Amino acid sequence: MSTSTAVRQSTPLKSAAPRLRAPRRHIPRRPRRSVLLTALTGIVLVYSLLPLVWLLMSATKSQQGLARSFGLWFDHDFDLWSNISDTFTYHDGIFVRWLLNTLLYVVVGAGGATFLAVLGGYALAKFDFPGKKAVFAVVIGAVAVPATALAVPTFLLFSKIGLTDTPWAVIVPSLISPFGLYLMWVFATEAIPTELMEAARIDGAGEVRTFFQVALPLLAPGTVTVLLFTTVATWNNYFLPLIMLKNPDWYPLTLGLDAWNKQSQTSDGDVVTNLVLTGSLLTIIPLIAAFLLLQKYWQSGLSAGSVKE
Known part of the structure; x- marks a missing residue:
């Protein structure tokens, strides 16, 4: 046996280790910029902000400054x-008085509509009862019907029972929010686990306690979203108070500012366009503040039900 052969036999052969490829780095692609989409977004932004700036x-x-100055620039006299x-x-x-009336309609009407929508949406999402599909059809149909189409029948009904020209003529119709009910229905279906409700019942909690202590905290984003929608609808409500109210002492801000604006069309009326514009600015400030303060809640509420796990 040769020396080379003996060396090969005495030295164990090393198994060739497989060569591992270096992992490729995943470089995220930058989203492609669309010039057309950017231009359309800019147009929408200008369209939205231009009336507020004006x-x-x-x-x-x-x-006098309104007549002698350019609309999109200040006058030399600052009279804010x-x-x-x-x-x-x-x-x-x-x-x-009009501001307090509006707050009354919002607190009682929009607040009551939100509470009823939360109760109804929770019940429809978590309980089975005869006629549930019929209720669903009625809710969807009510969402499709515009509020202005129901204004005249509502006036005739309230006129029969003697509630016109009273705050209840504005508050009671505001308590019904079909869209808010539908939104809370969708949100409660995904936000409240059935197992959590069953655990609360096993621990001895009744239905009322289960709702207020278990379900209601989970419904906070949807509740805030519905509250914002109903608040804006009630705050900006114009047509319903127009046909229901005659006494200026019960006017909301929308109807009162319109009455000031129409004074210029009468022979002996005061022209107070500057006060109408200032009152309009004061009117939208609470809504802007509410949306900014509650932004994180209503954004999460709007996305409820969009992703199903």
């Missing part, structure tokens, strides 16, 4: 603070 600048002008003061004191401070 309203803000117009509220800083006097009645005097306009705000005159708005609150004009006609013996009727603007404050």
Whole structure:
């Protein structure tokens, strides 16, 4: 046997280890920028902000300044603070009364509509009962019917029972929100696990306690979303108070500012366009603040039910 052969036999053969490929780095692709989409978004942004900018600048002008200055720029006299003061004191401070009326309609009407929508949506999502499909069809049909189509029948009904020209003529119709009920139905279906409700019942909790202590905290995003929608609808409600109310002491802000604006069309009426614009600016400030403060809640509520696990 040769020396080389003996060396090969005495030395164990090393198994060739497989060569591992270096893992490829995943480089995320940057989203392609669409010039057309950017341009359309810019147009929508300008369309949305331009009326607000015009309203803000117009509220800083006097009645004469509105006529002598460009609409999208300030006048040389800055009268915002005097306009705000005159708005609150004009006609013996009727603007404050209209503001309180609007708050009353929002707190009772929109708050009640939200509470009823939460109760109804929770019941429809988590309980089975005869006629559930019929209720679903009625809710969907009510969402499709515009509120203006029901205004005249509602007026005739309230006229029969003697509730016209009272706050209840605005509050009671505001308590019904078919869209809010449907939204809470969808949200409660995904947000509340059935196992959690069964565990609460096993622990001895009744249905009322299960709703308030277990289900209601989980429904917070959807509740805030419905509250914002009903608040905006009630705050901006114009047509229903127009046909229901005759006494200016029960006017909401929308109807009161419209009455000020129509004064210029009468022979002996005061022209207070500057006060109308200032009052309109003061009217939208609470809504903007509510949306900014509750933004994280209503965004999560709007996406409820969009992803099913």
